[in-house]
Amino acid sequence: MPLVVLCTIVAGLGLAWLSNFFDSDEILKRLAARSFAPLLTQDYGTQGQARIAVVTIDDGDLDEYGLTWPVPLDFHQRLIGRIAAHQPRAVFLDVVFLDDRPQPQVERLREAVCAAAANGVPFYYATYQRVDLSSNVELMLSTARTPTGERCAQPVRAPVEVDRLDQHQWVYPLNPASGPAAHDRARRAPSVALTLHCLHDPQNCPRDTSEPMALLWPTAAAASNLEIMVRPRMDGKGYDPICRGEWHWSEAVPFNGLARRVWHWVWAQEYQKPAPLCPYNQVVPASAFKGIGFTAEELDHALRERFVLIGVDLIAINDHVLSPVHGRLPGVHAHAVALDNLITLNGRYMGGGGFEWPWDGWTWTGWQKATLFSLASLCLVAGALVPYKCWQRGRLKAARTAHAASRKSAPFQSWERFADLARRHAGTRGKALRWLVLGALLVWLLAYLCSAAGGPGRLLILLPLTLALWMLLSGQPVFGRHDVHRLALGLRVTEVLVYALVTLAIVCLGFGVFRQGPLVVVEYVGLTALAGVLGWGETVARHAHAFWRALSDGDPVEAWNRHAAEEADKRIDP
Known part of the structure; x- marks a missing residue:
């Protein structure tokens, strides 16, 4: 053995x-x-959920402001100023500026960013860190300074590593690999989640980040998400939620979809596929700053002393990820969940690497x-x-x-014994057949009575x-x-x-x-x-x-x- x-x-x-x-x-x-x-x-704990808010810009928000994408820089300038007024812990803008913008708008954006930094609200922005893709907006953000000489904005990388087989977001690279050396700057910026967590909680900053982080997508969504993520009904009377706030353990059972269909068949009900889960971290739509969906007190509670991540959820912009738990989400939620994992797990993140032999050629790698x-x-x-x-x-x-x-120790003693056993076997088959027919009639009768009484007759x-x-x-x-x-x-x-x-x-x-x-x-x-x-x-x-x-x-x-x-x-x- x-x-x-x-x-x-x-x-x-x-x-x-x-x-x-x-x-x-x-x-x-x-x-x-x-x-x-x-x-x-x-x-899973709620430490990260209480410290993170996701501000989204969707098509409905643009309609409220009478804008189309790409929006003028003045929109970002006003949005950053209104968020900074609530004194969040930090602000991250998940929008890469690839095109030059009018210089007056660039200057107003610099003033808003530097004003936030001067008031103790650090500002971070997404970048590819490639010279050939830099615009005058990125140039301004990289050189802007406060009156005391500190940087107004910090660049961070926003990688989204899509799985090649099912396109879902299973892992999150904390230190993204560098691209071609000709396009790299001298210093590569780390990921969004690692930057925000380590700069604001250095004691729990992970020391070894060579292994990618396996994302844990929690299911208990923020309570307000179920209320604000709605769509109008076809009859114009009220709103219906577009997602659900709870996950049931039975969904982890294999073939649970088949079991749900059987249950609906038993009760003679039409089967409807469950709605996707609502995002875990609290969502604040950009229209909330116009008083839609949030009161002033609720908006202040949702932003104050939190990491605020700003992203887009537009039909025309392919900035989305597939969560293995929630389905299709705006890409900014991948950074929010990664930061949430680091905060909740105190920097001791779950590993997302695969099986590797502890040697490379003749070199022992551990x-x-x-x-x-x-x-x-x-x-x-x-x-x-x-x-x-x-x-x-x-x-x-x-x-x-x-x-x-x-069986070998008790052979047939005579033809009479064999004939007797044959007759008994034939009688047993007759009895079994009669009991089978009687059982079927009994089941049918109980099913009819149960159905007549209003119960699920098909259950029997x-x-x-x-x-x-x-x-x-x-x-x-x-x-x-x-x-x-x-x-x-x-x-x-x-x-x-x-x-x-x-x-x-x-x-x-x-x-x-x-x-x-x-x-x-x-x-x-x-x-x-x-x-x-x-x-x-x-x-x-x-x-x-x-x-x-x-x-x-x-x-x-x-x-x-x-x-x-x-x-x-x-x-x-x-």
């Missing part, structure tokens, strides 16, 4: 490395993570956290499931052997359908009296429980000890259900043992051929 455990770990490490090259496996992993990820945030977690989880899987599978096979083999021996039909489906999947009677059948059913139930316990242990190990993100945790949770890995480990161990024995034989080739013949006999007649 120790050899089987060792070979299982080695096979699992090889599979973890190879999975990076199989897109089909990676896609399945992401599908599972989209259902599983919200469970990791059920105990163990990554994701690699150590993969090794620990594989040891847990092999150490728990390999002994259980061996014990399970032993129990089933002993039961089948005992059953076969009992699910019971026989479920039992029939279980019989087809398990290959045995649900209430069978065969000893081997009962043992096999009990072992399958026990196997599910063992897998569940190992899965829970891996989740706690990856999320609580190694601090890995949803994609990494889901990858190794899948190993508990991947019976092929266990089979590969046992197969490799059996062949390795036979190979070692063949080397010590007088004729190694003949010994290996005998082993191959025995393996073929097992496959033909197990």
Whole structure:
């Protein structure tokens, strides 16, 4: 057994490395993570939510101000001035100015930015930091100074790393990689989230940011989002919310969409797909500064002493991200959630790296956290499931052997005994058929009475359908009296429980000890259900043992051929 455990770990490490090259496996992993990820945030704190606000500019806001995109710089100047009046902790503008603007507007924007900085409100702006893309607006922002000589604005990079397989925002690079050297400036600015967090909370600034951060998208949206994110009804009477504020744990159950459809079918209701979740961080539309949706007191409470991130949510501007939990969101929410993760987790962010060997060529690079977690989880899987599978096979083999021996020890004594058993069997089949027809009539009668009383009559039909489906999947009677059948059913139930316990242990190990993100945790949770890995480990161990024995034989080739013949006999007649 120790050899089987060792070979299982080695096979699992090889599979973890190879999975990076199989897109089909990676896609399945992401599908599972989209259902599983919200469970990791059920105990997520609210420290970041209480310190972050997202100001959005959408098409409705532009209609209120009578503007079209791109808006004049005067709009940004007035918006920054009104936000700075509420004394936020800092302001970040997620708009890159690529075109030159009229010089008077540029000067007024400089005055607003420097006035905010002089009043203790730091201002940050997004930039590509490329000389060929710099405009007179960026030039002004990079050179503007307060009367005391301090910089009025700080440039930060706003990277959005889209996943190449499902286009969702799973990770957030804290220190974006530099572009072509010819277009790089001498000093590269870090990301938005890292800059805001470290400059305003240096004690909890992460020291090592080489590993990308796995984003945790919390589900408990700010209470005001459900009230302000609405659309008018078709009849013009009132508004309907465009998102929902709660996430239910049942959404993490596999095939939960099918279960919801079955539930609506039982109650004879029309199925409607659930609305997406509202954004986690508090949203303040730009129209709120005209008194729409927020009172003066509510607006001051939403902005004072908070990090305010300004972004756009326009149809004509492709500045959006796909959250694995919330769906399509304005791109500024990726920076808000990343900053929220750093604040709530006190800088100890979740890792978003993959499995990597601890060497590069002949150079030892050290163990990554994701690699150590993969090794620990594989040891847990092999150490728990390999002994259980061996014990399970032993129990089933002993039961089948005992059953076969009992049948051989009581042969038919005469033709009369065989005929008597045949007559009894025919009577049993008749009784079973009568009971089956009677049960079907009873179920139909109960369903009719339940439906007549206003209840879900279709619910009773699910019971026989479920039992029939279980019989087809398990290959045995649900209430069978065969000893081997009962043992096999009990072992399958026990196997599910063992897998569940190992899965829970891996989740706690990856999320609580190694601090890995949803994609990494889901990858190794899948190993508990991947019976092929266990089979590969046992197969490799059996062949390795036979190979070692063949080397010590007088004729190694003949010994290996005998082993191959025995393996073929097992496959033909197990």
